[in-house]
Amino acid sequence: MKQPFICYLMVSALALAGGCAQPPTDKLTTAEKAINEARAAGAPTYLAEDFAKLEGMLTTAKREIAEQDAKFAMLRDYDKAEQLLAAVETDAARVNTDATKKKEEAKAVALQAQQAAQEAVKATQELVKKAPVGKDQKPLxxxxxxxxxxxxxxSEVQTALDAGDYRVAQIKAKAIQEKSLAVQAEIQRAMTKVGAAKAQKDKQVKKHSSR
Amino acid sequence: MPAPTRVFLSGCSMMILLIGSLAACVQTAPPELLEAVESLDRDLVAIQGAEFAPTEYARFVQDWAALKGRMLAEEDVIRWPWEPNPLAAHLQKVQEEGEQAMAVATQRKEEDRRDAEARLTLLDRRLRIFNSRVDEMESRVVLGQRPIETELLVRQAHSFLDQGLFARSLQATEQASTLIVAQTALLTTELKRYADERLVGTWRQMARRTIAWSRTNQATAILVNKADRRLTIYRNGRPVVSYQVRLGYNGIMEKRYQGDGATPEGQYRVVKKRDRGQTQFYRALLLDYPNAEDRRRFHKARRAGAIPAGAFIGGQIEIHGEDGLPMSQTLGCLMLDNRQMDKLFEKVEVGAPVTIIGALKVSNPVALALADLEQFEEG
Structure with missing residues (x-):
């Protein structure tokens, strides 16, 4: 008579232990932290779709936790939520790494474009000093x-770089470089025109003086 | 058949049947459906589903994630063969959501692309017209750095569009449009006097007086029309010759102070003839700028704070030829071709009146270009 009673107690204890499953609060916090880190690494900009998936998985996990929370204590099962949160954590780490890499690549491209733009502007400034202005020339x-x-x-390129907006920085720098080259070409054309006019004038002066 | 063998065979058959029925009851997700959803997932990444269909894409992603979790959790669940496969139903739902997200993203992306492209095309046209009118008015200098800021924004808008960043492209287009509006407003403020009937009337009177003086005194007088960029020589009250003239680099503006590049308007006289060797601009006729009226206007503007505190009124306004090195610029003077300058130099004596006016008619090239610009902006 004593043995069945012990068995009953043990089964009850096990059932209680199983029924009192706790929500995976720590795992949820860790997953949220991992997502925030991915966000800080620039994932919404550089891996937008992957980041959206992460957020979707986190929302699903939260919904699952809420559904389990709503159940009778002994029937709660957070296994599915835990699996999802573990997947979020793993994927967030990957997204974080990939986004950081992509961001670094974008930064390198933007810095390169900035340097090219700076050089082009400097060359333009140098050329402006030599720019001719005559009757038919665009005003100096x-x-x-x-x-x-x-x-x-x-400075706008630098502002975009400082803000970590590397795509915008690169596009702005590219526009500056292209326009600088266009201005340089314009000055060069004017110089060629003036050079030709001067050569002709010198020739005429030489002709007159030799008479 | 001996009894033990029969028992053994029937046992085996029972086992096979049992295993067979058990295997049939482990329901897996249909692979073709799974592949379809995975393919949709990839397509949605490529089309930037998160950006163009955020709500639909979020729903798809959430359900897809939930389904993956479910597939993981239910991979060992055994069901009766006659029970429906819930994973297939769930996959079907996810596929439908993915297809909806795809349709919305495709449509919105195309709409955004078309919108950004249309606005940029309009901006390109607007900028072309704007630049053309500015050139007609020779008022580029008035605008300072704004034209290049506008052009850089237009270039950026094109780059953003090429990279599929439509919202950014629209933003740059909007900024460039705002700059064009600001420049049109600035030009209107600075040049509206060319459309001012009263002022044009005053200029007309100045021209009449000069022509009348030429007639009365049977002498030579010069009339310069800034809007038309024409210099006309009158003799005995009749126009004898007219030349295209170049103004200061900011010549179309009203002269305010030294170094502003504007060509003054007023009634002047030739005070000195500078022949070759006396000027770096071939030959020149020095005018008596600033006259009493110029001084009165200058001091009034300075008192009103309309000009910089340390500014001077300037002087040395001439009608001159070109620099020997064709590298010259006029800072407010009037420049002629050297051959034309020769003719003018010979025809004009010291004391000859030189009247510089903005325009003779309200429908002058500057006023017309400005009206056209304003009309285009309003339209």
Missing amino acids: QAIKADAQGLIASL
Whole structure:
């Protein structure tokens, strides 16, 4: 008579132990932390879809926890939620690494573009000093204003870089470089034109003096 | 058949049947459906589903994640063969959600692309017209660095569009448009006087007086029309010759102070003739700028704080030829071709009146270009 009673007690204890499953709060915190780290690494910009998936998985896990929480204590089972949270943590780490890599790549490209833009603007400034202005030339002041505008725009590239917005920085730098080259070409054309006019004038002067 | 063998065989058959029925009851997700959903997932990544269909994509992602968890949790669950496969039903639902997200993302992306492209095309056209009118008015310098800022934004908008960053492209387009509006407003403020009937009337009177003086005194007088960029020589009250003239680098503006590049408007006289060797600009006719009216206007503007405190009124305004090195610029003077300058130099004596006006008619090239620009902006 004593043995069945002990068995009953043990079964009850086991059932209670099983029924009192605790929500995976620590795992949830860890998963949320991992997602925040991925966000800080630039995942929403550089791996937007992967990041959206992570957020989707976290939402599903939270919903699962809420569903289990709503159940009678002895019937709660957080296994599925725990599996999802573990997957979130693993995937978030991968997304974090990949986003960091992509961000670094974008940064390198942006820095390269910035340097190219700086060099192009500098070359433009040098050329502006030699820019000819004659009767048929664009006013020097307009060219100077263009050069000043290009210099001022370089600070926008730096602002975008400082904000970690490398795509924008690269595009801004590219636009500056292209426009600088266009201004340089414009000055070169004017110089060629003036050079030709001067050569002709010198030739005429030489002709007159030899008479 | 001996009895033990029969028992053994029937036992084996029972076992096979049991294993067979058990295997049939482990329900897995249909592989073709699974592949379809996985393919949708990849396509949604490629089309930037998170950006273009955020709600639909989030629903798909959440359900897809839940389904993956469920497949993991239920991989050992045994069901009766006649029971429906819940994983297949769930997969079907996820597939439908994915397809919906895909349809929405595709449609929105295309809409956004079309919108960004249309606005940028409009901006390109607007900028072309704007630049053309600015060139017509020779008012590029008035705008300072704004034209290049606008052009850089337009270039950025194109790059963003090429990279599929439509929202960024629209933002840059919007900024460039705002800059064009600001520049149009600035030009209107600075150049609206060319459309001011009263002021044009005053200029007309100045021109009439000069022509009348030429007629009365049977002498030569010069009339310069800034809007038309024409210099006309009058003799005995009749126009004898007219030349295209170049103004200061900011010549279309009203002269305010030294170094602003504007060509003054007023009634002047030639005070000195500078022949070759006396000027770096071939030959020149020095005018009596600033006259009393210029000084009065300058001091009034300075008192009102309309010009920089340390600014000077300037001087040395001439009608001159080109620099020997064709590298010159006029800072407010009037420049002629050297051959034309020769003719003018010979025709004009010291004391000859030189009247510089903005325009003779309200429908002058500057006023017309400005009106066109304003009309385009309003339209």
